[in-house]
Every structure is written in structure tokens, then in C-alpha cells.
Amino acid sequence: MSVDHLQFLKNKFIQDLEEAEEEHTGENEIPLLPHFLGIKGVLEAKEITSSTPICLKNCLYDAMSALEECVVLSEKREPRKKKDGPMRGYTLAEHWFMHKT
Secondary structure, rough: OOOHHHHHHHHHHHHHHHHHHHHHHHHOOOOOOHHHHHHHHHHHHHHOOOOOOOHHHHHHHHHHHHHHHHHHHHHHOOOOOOOOOOOOOOHHHHHHHHHOO
């Protein structure tokens, strides 16, 4: 049962990330996208077996939750043309959220 549950969560995260990438490109790119792609790479390389610890489910839930929050942030933010500088086009509140996550 736990193997099926973990495999479902793994596939759901990968599928949600791929959908979010397709929908949010260009100026409304998902914040922290490189981090999510790194997680995706690790998950794709990881095979879920009966010896995989069930505590991985908490990590997967956290990753999916963070992805959802970043997608919502991407949908709410207005496109900004100037992305150079220390804030890279984000407001102070958006910047705080990304560092909190």
C-alpha cells in the first residue's frame, strides 16, 4: 500500500510540475523553478520500492504544497520587464515568500 501511495505522489508532483511549466513561461515563470526541476530530477532517478521509507511522503507533500504556492504567486504577480538587480523583478513580499519557502 505505501509503495503505491508514494509512487502516486511522485507521479503527481512530476505531472503537476510539467503542467505548471507549460502554463507559466516567459515573464510569469514559476518562482524557484530551478529548485523544482532539481527535485524532479532526483525523483525521476529514484525508484520507489518496498524498502523506501514512508517518511518520503511528507517530503513529497511539502514539495507539492510549495509548488502550488509558487504557481499561485506566479498567477497573481504582474509581469515586470526589469529582472536584473538583486530582487530580479520581484516585490519585497514575493522575495520574502521565496526565501521563506
